[in-house]
Amino acid sequence: MRQSQLFGKTLREAPKDEVAVNAKLLERGGFIYKTMAGVYDYLPLGLKVLEKIRAIVREEMNSVGGQELLLTSLQPKERWEKTGRWEELGREPMYQFKDHSGREVGLAMTHEEALAEIALRSIQSYKDLPLYVYQFQNKFRDELRAKSGLIRGREFLMKDMYSFHRDEKDLDRFYRIVDGAYKKIFKRCDLDAYVAEASGGAFTKEFTHEYQVFSEAGEDIIFYCSKCRYAQNREISSMKEGDACPKCKEMVKSAKSIEVGNIFKLGTKYSIPMGLLYSDEKGVKKPVVMGSYGIGLGRLMATVVEIHSNGLGIMWPESTAPFKVHLIVLDGGKKAPPSKAGRASPTAVGGEKFYKILLAKGVEVLYDDRDDKSAGEKFADADLIGAPWRAVVSEKTIAARGIEVKKRSEKEGKIISEKELLKRVI
Ligand code: ATP
Ligand code: MG
Numbered sequence: 001m002r003q004s005q006l007f008g009k010t011l012r013e014a015p016k017d018e019v020a021v022n023a024k025l026l027e028r029g030g031f032i033y034k035t036m037a038g039v040y041d042y043l044p045l046g047l048k049v050l051e052k053i054r055a056i057v058r059e060e061m062n063s064v065g066g067q068e069l070l071l072t073s074l075q076p077k078e079r080w081e082k083t084g085r086w087e088e089l090g091r092e093p094m095y096q097f098k099d100h101s102g103r104e105v106g107l108a109m110t111h112e113e114a115l116a117e118i119a120l121r122s123i124q125s126y127k128d129l130p131l132y133v134y135q136f137q138n139k140f141r142d143e144l145r146a147k148s149g150l151i152r153g154r155e156f157l158m159k160d161m162y163s164f165h166r167d168e169k170d171l172d173r174f175y176r177i178v179d180g181a182y183k184k185i186f187k188r189c190d191l192d193a194y195v196a197e198a199s200g201g202a203f204t205k206e207f208t209h210e211y212q213v214f215s216e217a218g219e220d221i222i223f224y225c226s227k228c229r230y231a232q233n234r235e236i237s238s239m240k241e242g243d244a245c246p247k248c249k250e251m252v253k254s255a256k257s258i259e260v261g262n263i264f265k266l267g268t269k270y271s272i273p274m275g276l277l278y279s280d281e282k283g284v285k286k287p288v289v290m291g292s293y294g295i296g297l298g299r300l301m302a303t304v305v306e307i308h309s310n311g312l313g314i315m316w317p318e319s320t321a322p323f324k325v326h327l328i329v330l331d332g333g334k335k336a337p338p339s340k341a342g343r344a345s346p347t348a349v350g351g352e353k354f355y356k357i358l359l360a361k362g363v364e365v366l367y368d369d370r371d372d373k374s375a376g377e378k379f380a381d382a383d384l385i386g387a388p389w390r391a392v393v394s395e396k397t398i399a400a401r402g403i404e405v406k407k408r409s410e411k412e413g414k415i416i417s418e419k420e421l422l423k424r425v426i
Contacts, residue, residue, distance in 0.1 A: 001044075001323070001365070001366050001367065002367050002369050003366055003367060003368040003369060003370055003381075004369050004370045004371075006030070006044065006045070006366075007043060007044050008030035008031070008033075008043035008044060008045060008046075009030055010028060010029055010030050010381050010384055010385070011027065011028045011030070012028075013028070014027060014028050015027055015034065017034075018034070018149065019147055019148075020147065020148045020149035020151065020217055020302070020306075021149075021217060021305065021306055021309060022148075022149040022150055022151065022217065022301075022302035022303075022305040022306050023040075023148075023149025023150065023302075024149075025305055025309055025313060025314050025384070026046065026149065026150065026301075026302070026305060026314075028313075028384060029045065029313065029314060029384045029385050029386070030043055030045055030385075031043060031045045031046035031049065031322075032046045032150070037146045037147070037154070038143055038146025038152060038153050038154035038155070039153065039154055039155050040149075040150060040153065040298070045322045045385065046301075046322075048322035048323070049301055049316070049320055049321070049322050050157070050297060050298070050301060052319065052320045052321070052322075053189065053297050053300055053301055053304075053320055054136055054159075054297060056185055056188050056189065056319065056320075057136075057159050057185055057295060057297070058136075060181040060182075060184050060185050060188075061134045061159065061161060061181065063181065064132065064174075064177050064178060064181050065132050066132045066133065066134040066161055067131075067132065067133050067134070068133075068134055068135060068136075069133050069134075069135050070135050070136075070137060071108070071111050071114050071115070071118075071135055071137060072108070072114075073107045073108050073137070073138060073139075073140060074105055074106075074107065074108075075105060075106055075107075075108050075113075075114065076103070076104075076105060077096070077103075077104040077105065077106060079113050079114065079117060080106060080113055082113065082273045082274055083112075083113055083269075083270060083273045083274065084273075085113065086106070089106075089109065090106075092142060092144070093109060093141040093142040093143055093144075094106050094107070094109050094140075094141070094142070095107040095109075095140050095141075095142055107140035108139070108140070109139050109140060109141045110139065110160065110292075110294075111135070111137070111160055111162070112162065112266065112269075112270045112290070112292060113270060113274060115133065115162045116270045116271055116274035116276045116288075116290070117274055117276075119131070119164055119276055119288070120274075120275065120276055123164060123276065123278050123288060124278060124279065125278055125279050126166050126278055126279065126280050126281060128278065129164055129165055129166045129170070129278060129288070130163060130164060130165045130166070130170055130174060131163070131164045132161060132162075132163045132164075132174070133161065133162055134159060134160065134161035134162070134293075135159070135160060136157055136158070136159050136297065137157070137158060137160065138155055138156065138157055138158075139155070139156055139157075139158045139160075140154065140155050141153075141154060141156075142154060145219075148217060148219065148302075149302055150298035150299060150301060150302035151217060151219070151258060151298075151299050151302045151303070151306075152219070152299075153296075153298055153299075156296055156297075156298045156299070157296070157297045157298055158294055158295065158296050158297065159294065159295045159297060160292065160293070160294045161178070161292065161293040161294075162290060162291070162292050162293075163178075163290065163291040163292075163293070164276075164288050164289075164290055165288065165289040165290070165291070166278065166280070166286070166288070166289065167289055168265075168267070168289055170289070171265055171267075171289045171290075171291050172265075174291065175263060175265060175291055178263055178291075178293050179195065179209065179263065182211055182261055182263065182293075182295070183195075183211075185261075185295065186211060186213070186260060186261070188319050189300060189303075189304055189317065189319060189320055190304065190307075190308065190317035190319065190320075191213050191260065191300075191303060191304065191307060192213065192214075193211040193212060193213050193260060193261075194211075194212045194213075194214075194222060194224050194229060194231040194257070195209050195210070195211060195212075195229070195231065196209065196210045196211075196212045196222045196224070196231035196232055196233050196257075197209060197210075197231070197232045197233065197236070198210045198232070198233040198235065198236060198262070199233070199235060199236040200264060200265070206265055207236075208262055208263060208264045208265070209262060209263050210233060210259045210261070210262045211259065211260050211261040211262065212231065212233075212257040212258065212259055212260070213257055213258050213260055213303050213307065214255045214256070214257050215256065215257060215258050215303065215306045215307060216256055216306075217256075217258060217302075217306045218255075218256040218257040218258040218259075219256075219258070219259075220233060220234070220235075220256070220257050220258070220259050221233075221234040221254055221255070221256055221257070222234060222254065222255060222257050223237050223239045223240070223241065223243075223252050223253070223254050224252065224253060224254070224255065225245035225247065225248060225250050225251075225252055225253075226250070226253065227245065227248050227250035228245060228247050228248040228250065230245055230246065230247040230248070234254070239252050240252070240254075241253060241254045258299065258302075258303045258306070259299075260295065260296070260299060260300050260303050261293075261294060261295035261296070261300075262293075262294055263291070263292075263293045263294075264291060264292045264293070265291050266289075266290040266291055266292055267289055267290070268287040268288070268289060268290070269290075270290055271287040271288040271289070271290055272287050276288045276290075301320070304316070304317065304320050308386075309386070312380070312383035312384065313383040313384035313385065313386050314384065314385065314386030315386050315388075315408045315409060316386045316387065316388060316408075317388070318388050321364075321386070321387055321388050322364075322366070322385070322387070323364045323365055323366040323385075323387045324363055324364045324365065324387060324388060324389060324425060325358060325363055325364070325365045325366070325387060325388075325389045325390075325391055325425055326365075326366050326368065326382045326385065326387040326389070326390050326391070327351065327354060327355055327358065327365050327366070327367045327368065327391045327392075327393070328351075328368040328375075328378045328379070328382060328390065328391070328392045328393070329350075329351030329352075329367070329368065329369055329392075329393050329394070330375050330378070330392060330393070330394035330395070331375075331394070331395065332394065332395035332398075333350060333351045333392075333393040333394040333395060333397065333398060334350050334351045334352050334369070334393075335350040335351075335352060335353070336348040336349055336350040336353070336398045337398070348398045348399075348401050349393070349398075349403065349418050350393060350398065351367070351369065351393040352369075354391070354393055354403065354418065355367045355369075357418070357422070358422075358425075361422065361426055362426075363425055363426060366385070366387060368381070368382070375394075382408075383408070386408055387408065388407060388408055389405065389406075389407060389408070389424070389425055390405070390406045390407075390408065390413065391403050391404065391405050391421060391425075392404040392405075392406075392413065397415055400415050401417070402415040402416055402417050402418065402421075403415065403416065403417075403418055403421050405421050405424070
């Protein structure tokens with residue numbers, strides 16, 4: 001992508017109304033646009049990151065046997081009345097309104113009711129179980145506090161998976177498998193997530209599990225043991241800082257953290273009111289046992305930014321970076337001058353040519369070909385946007401028959417040959 005043509009420009013200063021680091025950096029970098037509190041648009045750079053994250057999540061959900069589908073946001077009141085949640089969630093945070101014909105409808109903020117209803121057509125007998133389905137879908141929630149950028153949106157993309165089982169034992173089996181998949185997802189995003197026990201609230205008497213990443217931007221507080229990694233959300237915990245860990249006796253600490261995902265055992269809470277039953281081997285009708293598993297994609301992206309950034313900008317892990325290489329061309333660097341023999345020197349490469357080489361090799365590259373920006377402005381943009389590798393082509397590098405390369409995490413670049421650079425980034 002040529003930066004001269006990129007939709008979405010970097011900003012020198014963060015918008016005044018933003019407090020969260022993720023929102024400041026993502027808006028300044030041209031990744032997102034704030035439409036209103038808690039409502040953000042993804043611009044091309046932001047969408048690239050979102051798609052990287054979506055691909056990781058999708059791969060792991062497919063690997064546990066998940067089937068992808070896509071359900072609606074707009075839903076009839078009657079569906080939600082069956083579980084009593086129309087009234088419960090109508091107080092907050094569900095958006096509910098009347099359409100022009102006076103019919104009451106709502107914007108789904110989660111999809112247990114919808115899936116329990118739709119699954120009626122797929123599940124009749126024990127032979128139809130287990131089943132796992134998931135989607136990437138925009139959720140709407142009228143969140144009271146929407147000050148944390150993408151961490152707390154009022155419209156946000158969630159991956160939600162729902163599982164259907166014949167009994168608790170089979171749910172337990174799958175729950176552990178999803179736990180493994182979630183750990184892989186967060187690791188692949190270069191995040192260290194603690195698995196914290198939390199209250200199931202209205203859902204279940206059992207604990208649910210939250211994937212918590214330490215961060216000052218977090219809205220949760222967890223008590224945790226750094227030795228055995230046992231953790232609990234403060235909201236339910238009887239532990240306090242300095243206590244002995246109930247599992248290994250090490251001292252318990254506390255930290256602010258971001259809940260990047262969670263997994264729930266729903267039991268029969270939704271299947272019974274929705275009439276989702278199956279017949280067992282003897283023809284006895286039993287309620288289907290369900291689980292649900294969520295990850296907020298924007299929140300995950302924001303968490304990567306909170307963790308992987310410094311005062312200059314974002315430092316994307318390769319797995320989530322919008323581009324792998326930010327190629328910058330400075331004055332006189334677009335084309336290498338012809339050699340004495342009248343042909344371009346075989347080892348000196350200009351920016352335009354190197355851009356084409358990278359594209360041909362399939363390297364994702366943002367090419368800063370802008371003629372109206374100074375070297376300082378280009379470098380500042382590269383630090384802000386945060387691609388893992390910065391490559392600079394200039395008169396100086398051409399004279400040295402190389403390209404200057406610097407990792408985002410390094411202070412100084414060094415000139416190496418084109419061949420060597422390709423070896424590193426491919
Ligand atoms: P929280 O306690 O943070 O409000 P929640 O318990 O409401 O989260 P769920 O309804 O289970 O969360 O949603 C599943 C996942 O979706 C969460 O783990 C989180 O990653 C994400 N998520 C929830 N609410 C939001 C939001 N307002 N904006 C962005 N992501 C969200
Ligand atoms: Mg919530």
